[in-house]
Amino acid sequence: MKIAIIGAGSIGLLFAGYLGKKHAVTIIPRREEQCAQLEKEGISIVMEGNKCFKTIVKSNIGYESLNEQDLVIVAVKQYHLPNIKPILVDLKHTIPLLFLQNGMGHIEILKDLNSKTILVGTVEHGALKVNDYTVKHNGIGQTNIAMYKGESSIIDSLVSYNIASFPFCQQYNWEKMLVKKLMINAIINPLTAVLKIKNGQLITNSFYLSLLKEYFLELFSVFSFMDKQLVFEEILKICRNTSENKSSMLNDILHNRKTEIDAILGYILERAKSQKIQLPITKILFQMVKGMEGGSGE
Template sequence: MEWTILGAGAIGCLWAAYLQQAGARVQLILRDPSRLDTFRQQGGIRLVRDEKEWFCPVEAGLATATGPIERLLLCTKAFDTESALRPLLPRLTASARVLVLQNGLGNQQQAAGLVGSGRVLIGSTTDGAWLRAPFEVVHAGVGETAIGPLDGRPFSLPELLPPGFGLRLRPDTDIERTLWRKLAINCAINPLTALHGCRNGDLARNPAYRDTLEILCREFEQVAAARGIRLFDGPLVQQALRVAENTGDNLSSMLQDIRHQRPTEIEQITGYLCHEAKRVGVAVPRHRELLERIRRLESARMNSHD
């Protein structure tokens, strides 16, 4: 079984390592020659879990490489979906499956528009992972990845992944709801932590941050209700606070992007929510405020880097 992985961040490296351990042949598609040189010096991916380490030899190349692609994992930043995926389109076989495992919403439909909805599967993961160094991934929290078709067509996880694959998976016949649940948590936690420069757990401990989080959750619930999407059994704020507490020492990906002067996924997270809110006629003033503040902060950091 062969897998091509587009996006060598924490999740891409995590999947590459576990696929290799399960016996699959894995190739990473890297963004430029310098990144490829860095990879070749290491020769593979180092996986760290429970204070143990494994070296997982995988292949790597650039988007200009040739050869058919039967299974593709797309886990780039959401805003890179089209530019990363388009060069690989001629290599996808007629029966190829593309698993989209990204943050935010809207980019999944973008991928489907490029490769055809019948070939796209959507994933949403709660696995916690971070890069200790380039191509050295720490599996910090064991979660679960829900996978489902965008168009409702049947699919088989056993046919998609090798036996003995070490990450927890479950088929999901309502993947859109699952994506909205993750979007809800991301909209509540990521922008606040990025603006305040704080860890996730501070949102639960700081009364002012917590008050804002409650407002964000109420606004989000109004949009979800207008879209006919039922989120959680209880109030969203309870779930968001639980996640913040359970990941208390974590730095959100948006905060890390701001600190490293990288583009954030604010447009695919809060930006998507604001777009949907406008479409269904629901006011979300606090989300819009955060969207504009993150845009300004991101622009200021990127300009200072230049």
């Protein structure tokens, strides 16, 4: 397949590095400097034990090649989506799109697109961008993909791409899939960012664990159609499996970058408002993270 990946952050690089071993991948970064580096160096994936492999990919700044692709993967952060929405609207409607954003704010944008086939995904891998062409794969998980609308043949192609360190798994209810990831992100990201701790400390410190449990019950009041025990156990499992990792939101705070707090907690607060549900812990965490990233909270 010919695959274009929009976005060259940690997730974009990770996907390009693995998918480029089998498919013809073009990665589209925002900066010309990164584009030149990717063209020159390719993508280096550093795995556990410092094992490393390199993948040669194409890279360009423009979007002219998108209409020649068999699949376009959108791996930019949620807050960059409005900037590329006009590009996606103008794509040939026959080209499938796969969105890999945290949160659920992007669902509103999907409604305005003309593409016949749209997929949404959640990424369970741990990935840390080292430089413009190197990403550390510091937690092997899987990519869950579900059909938002259209035909499923493209899912079959991805699922059949069988590599132990980078599996794809088809899910059949896109909303439950996204809500599960949303709840996980809503718990781990803001708490670790505010407390400035690694993921594992949320469950090894009894006071933090007590806070996590109370906060989880508050969030569950908004998503009561989910399996409470299943989601809670998944949160604990991820904290254990990524115990030495810093969450993406904590990394954003430490590097003075904008976070995805609006796409995660902002979305949940709006949803709770429509259901007339009060979320005091969520609101406090939202305001704290907004203040830490230099936002006014307005």
